[in-house]
Amino acid sequence: MQTLEYFQVESTEPAGGELYRRIASTVITDHDILRVLDRLRIFIDPEVPIFIAVGITRTVPRNIIVSDFSGITYDGDKVILSIADETYLAPLLELLWKRFGKDRIVQPDRFTIEMHLDPEEKEGIEEIVVADPTEGLFKDLIYTMQVICPEGFKVKRQSFQNGKFWFVASENTLQEDVTPLVEEQFAIMGGAS
């Protein structure tokens, strides 16, 4: 866990906390969210019981546009896209079919897309947004926290705003407003920087 700027797992039972630190580091690595996570603090009190995770994400990459992963050539009314990275091929095809219709989009081979477009339609092809990397980020982060959290903690609440996220879970009913709990953990994390 060298790459996290701050990583702390604390518990009222220190031995248990240490074991949860190992669980957290395994899960974070397995779920491949190290690249987006900058700071993470987890607090567990099995007596209450409560699990609080607070964290800050790294600056996430900007939107993926067509020119990021394909080369564009114009040949008369034909626009040819040569795909370099197949990752975004499926969402791109969906978008093009929706915008121009399936009959005008041809895919002669795996890495080539041919489009028959009117001159005004050719404008801004390079700039079409194909994917938003932050879209799945919140889901991934929260899923990771759910896996780290003890399974009995079924009552959950979470939030993700402006690169800051928190996840609170308990086996019992959670208090109406969990903000003070979360703020306390954010303050400890902030104070350690």
Add this chain to the structure above:
Amino acid sequence: MILVPITYKGGVYRHDEILDLIEDMGGYIIQKHMIAQEVVLQALIPRDDIETLRVISRPLTGEVIFAPLVGTEIAIVSMSLEIHHLPHASCDVAEYLRTAGAKTNMIGLARGFGKRIGLLSDEERDIINEHDLVIYLFGNFETCIKQKMPTFRRGIHIPIVVTGGPSTDALRKVIDPPVAGYVGGFGRFMHRTKEAPEISKLDDIVSEVSRVLDGRRSEIAKDPLSISPARLMDVILEKLPDIHDVTSPVPVVVQMDGVRVKLPYDPFAAHLKEVEVEKGVTIGMISDIRPSRMRDYILVKVKPFSDTGLMV
């Protein structure tokens, strides 16, 4: 004749000679696995004949290892079937105990998680009680183990071994009244056990389970069973031809005080009851035959000598 549990590992070539030898010695083959070119036998053989088996299997590059858990069926209880508890550590424990010769069954509880909300249903309880021993794989917090233990011991009358994150001493302290065995430092984790300290923890589980089962064996020895379960298995395999149509790798599972027969109860129980072990002695006379809660198998529990006055 004292039978000793062993595992034999060797090649497929001429392994039938080993099978014959074990039978000639008066031993029993509990399980036989053929994996590619390798044969693994879990067997019970007379103590005095181990050396003979070693000598005869040497030219075949066979290996004879003492396997303390052969002839036992152990329940490994995971608190749920979620990613939190599976595949590690539950599968790791189940797999490791198999190397020591045990027949392990993994039981994933429907609602075992949580210190307050953890539950054990009557079906789960009954299935656990059909085994020789149960291992509860608990989590990392003492508080939770302490609070949930009463729920998980209620109605369980087989020995319980508890594993959990806190140290063995801490487990001993929080579990009251005591259970049969404890292995601390082995709670919830999310990675495969491959480092030396983790493997040694698995060894600790095997030795703790062996210790508890040895205690159970001496209990049984005080009032011996009317028939050895291994012999009962042999009789069933020999005299109940339908058992050979069962596709399960172990159609008759040997336990410490009985066998589990993987045939449906309704059509076969009456027939099984009438099977003769020796002249005039049927299986029904020396054992209780009842439906198992596991699928629709038959559970045969051998009665002690004091009950039947028979020893075959």
